[in-house]
Amino acid sequence: MALVALYDANVLYPNTLRDVLIRVAMAGLVRARWTDAILDEVFEHLSANRPDLDPERLDRTRMLMNKAIRDVLVEGYEPRMARLKLPDPDDRHVLAAAIQAKASVIVTSNTKDFPMSVLDQYGIVVQRPDDFLLGLCEDHAPTLRAVIDDIARTWDDPAEVVLASLGASAPETAARLSSL
Numbered sequence: 383m384a385l386v387a388l389y390d391a392n393v394l395y396p397n398t399l400r401d402v403l404i405r406v407a408m409a410g411l412v413r414a415r416w417t418d419a420i421l422d423e424v425f426e427h428l429s430a431n432r433p434d435l436d437p438e439r440l441d442r443t444r445m446l447m448n449k450a451i452r453d454v455l456v457e458g459y460e461p462r463m464a465r466l467k468l469p470d471p472d473d474r475h476v477l478a479a480a481i482q483a484k485a486s487v488i489v490t491s492n493t494k495d496f497p498m499s500v501l502d503q504y505g506i507v508v509q510r511p512d513d514f515l516l517g518l519c520e521d522h523a524p525t526l527r528a529v530i531d532d533i534a535r536t537w538d539d540p541a542e543v544v545l546a547s548l549g550a551s552a553p554e555t556a557a558r559l560s561s562l
Contacts, residue, residue: 386412387407387485389415400447405532409529411522415455416455417456421448468497470492476496477504489509519555
């Protein structure tokens with residue numbers, strides 16, 4: 383059974399990283415999970431930071447994300463939130479969803495907000511996106527490279543452009559995949 387990974391909003395915000403994370407789940411390397419609240423955060427920030435993006439296209443992207451991966455949405459996690467103590471109380475929904483989903487990893491750029499002392503009791507680790515993808519590279523480098531090549535074909539860009547864009551969020555992974 384594939385590793386269950388809960389993706390936080392900050393790793394679903396960057397376009398290339400989001401596409402890679404979704405496609406590694408579609409390839410069966412992980413079982414990706416997120417919540418409507420996480421997507422609300424992603425798309426509220428995209429709308430605020432990129433007013434040039436068409437709201438209808440953003441809605442379509444959200445819908446396609448939810449359709450791309452079977453059973454991706456975590457539900458019923460809200461009652462767990464009140465009992466959780468994190469440095470940033472606004473992140474309790476992420477941990478609650480990870481617990482509900484039986485995730486073994488939370489993929490986030492804000493690792494400091496998820497202390498090991500709290501996560502250990504639930505058997506969950508936190509990883510930055512670069513570390514998460516590097517871990518997948520250990521056993522699945524050809525599949526990850528195929529994901530990059532597929533994105534390049536879809537975007538009609540050279541793979542080097544996709545890797546350069548991924549490098550903004552996952553520089554070590556991009557460098558590793560560039561050498562394949």
